[in-house]
Amino acid sequence: MIAHGKVIKYGDNVDTDVIIPARYLNTSDPAELAKHCMEDLDKEFLNKVKKGDIMVAAKNFGCGSSREHAPIAIKASGISCVIAETFARIFYRNAINIGLPILECPEASKDIEDGDEVEVDFDKGVIVNITKDKVYKSTPFPKFMQEIIAKNGLIEYIKAMKSGE
């Protein structure tokens, strides 16, 4: 699987309250949630984001509330992948469970700038910064998580396990 897009970049500790404020959690409709994605951190996000774009952030991305609405909103906004130095653990699980590709890569997180054009090869765990002509290697997921990602999330994975695939 390959992701290719322009980078929208944020800093440390982007919490799930700013990814999707609680005042919008009275719905779980992805399209509704996407309308308010990143609203309290970056009012321009919705004007900027194009389908396929890549979000890059620094430390502890997705900290705070366990709301799965956060990765759902990011995915529904058109973002194809999130790269960060580290992810908060519940966000990390949620992203894998709903099939939002994420990568931990401190080097890419530091080096990539807002607006850079980036391509990600998930199978190889390789991030290519086309703008800067640089290549970064991310930590590969354990095999078990790769299987969940390959099934496009935990629910499909469990269904496959149940039917003995």
Add this chain to the structure above:
Amino acid sequence: MGMTMTQKILAAHAGLDKVVPGQLIQAKLDLVLGNDVTTPVAVKEFEKIGIDRVFDVNKVAIVPDHFTPNKDIKSAEQCKYIREFAKEKGIVNYFEIGQMGIEHVLIPEKGLVVPGDVVIGADSHTCTYGALGAFSTGVGSTDMAAGMATGEAWFKVPEAIKFELKGKLSKWASGKDVILHIIGMIGVDGALYKSMEFVGDGVKALPIDDRFTITNMAIEAGAKNGIFEADEQTLAYVKEHSEKAYKCYQADADAEYTHTYVIDLNDIRPTVAFPHLPENTRTIDAVGEVNIDQSVIGSCTNGRISDLRIAANILKDKKVAPHVRTIVFPGSQKVYLQAMEEGLLKIFVEAGAVVSTPTCGPCLGGHMGILAKGERAIATTNRNFVGRMGHPESEVYLASPAVAAASALAGKIVSPEEVE
């Protein structure tokens, strides 16, 4: 190499003699929890799996507490959806308005968690139950769905940090100040992916309610779980609230910790976390002049009876500053009733505070105490992120019930020592 408390509990629930950090395991669950924000998403995912029953009707708990009593039509629809699901699946531990509480105050009170349990909850503050010596962690809705279906969850066995507590808290210091101090010291990702294990002689002198407050905010340091070694106090609590079988775990003498911190409880001062991260802490002595518009006392962090007693003790026969909206929200119906019987509610009302039904409402900017642009609140809640309690340009300062009550009287953030 020996195992930590957390590792031992996980090994036992995975049917293994030993686990090591980094190992991926499949563990059996003693309880799967959700609320009115996360359960609707979980139910949708559960339906996709295509099975018609939950793994155990006694081991799923659903607590509509966030936007309840329903704050608007959409919230009412979400609650209706999960109420019908609970009814259809025969879920025993569904707690409706009138019997409910804020989930993390309610669940231990109902005796649904005991030492040695493995609990997942689709709410980040599920880590609260580590106070009782259980492994307990927050997950998302899909994990909740999978847990309800299979009775199992996957975990990466965590490394751990040891916090050795010694001494005794001084008069106005509390569990809240201990955990704010720790988060200030190690940062909001200081325990990322790890367990925070609390041990030592200082634990004995720490009441259970303070322990709940400490483990409640383990997530605010990025931790997977926080856990206290069970002792006589734990067992007394368990006896009073539960009939479930339990097992107490202690870490091996040669268990490995990535770091050990020794914390002398005598040195802990009332502590305040400034906007917009829980790690931005200062002791009360270094707060300076911070005027407030609202004081919020309650939540899953500090909505227990001892919290309300401390606040009432400060507010008794006094009046809150005229411009400070003071909102007290007990953590459960039981706490509410107890506060009523002890005369605490009367003290709050006479001091000029309002007393709300148990709800998560104000803590996450849902309802019952939203801040306008430029407003400031002192709160006994757990997060002070941008926009957490309302307008993105409002501010939340986190503190103990004692500091929040004293500040309500003074109209600015002050130490309880100043209003004694």
